[in-house]
């Protein structure tokens with residue numbers, strides 16, 4: 699039954715992204731501001747890598763390196779395996795286990811559309827479609843910097859990577875158009 703659920707039904711759609719040349723300090727602040735554990739590193743539509751809190755602890759802080767002196771590309775995991783959004787969650791689970799990773803970027807036609815985590819998968823056991831909708835809402839971002847602009851993908855319109863995302867009061871990551879602002 700679990701195998702029938704597609705990645706696209708449970709993935710997180712709003713994604714914060716950063717560039718390979720962004721400093722680790724900038725990215726750390728981004729993670730804190732958005733209340734998330736990882737950013738996908740992109741260049742245009744291309745997924746270049748993934749950078750997690752764990753990378754920052756293991757490759758920067760614990761080695762007493764300065765986050766301001768390092769760029770994302772110096773410590774990100776790259777290349778990064780992505781998974782197609784119509785794959786089922788059993789497949790995602792197997793890939794994460796084989797690669798020993800906790801997150802996988804999700805792609806459609808090689809374009810980034812979401813991210814799936816180990817938590818997303820364990821949380822839905824036993825899987826019930828009815829529960830999924832509520833779970834999606836529970837997984838909303840924890841960030842509280844409502845005025846800050848993020849780059850990434852809007853969770854509503856799923857447009858290409860844009861620079862005008864904000865966290866809304868109800869903890870969604872939306873572009874200016876989806877927030878109803880005229881720009």
Ligand SMILES: [Zn+2]
Pocket residue numbers: 852853854855856857872873874875876
């Ligand atoms: Zn939007």
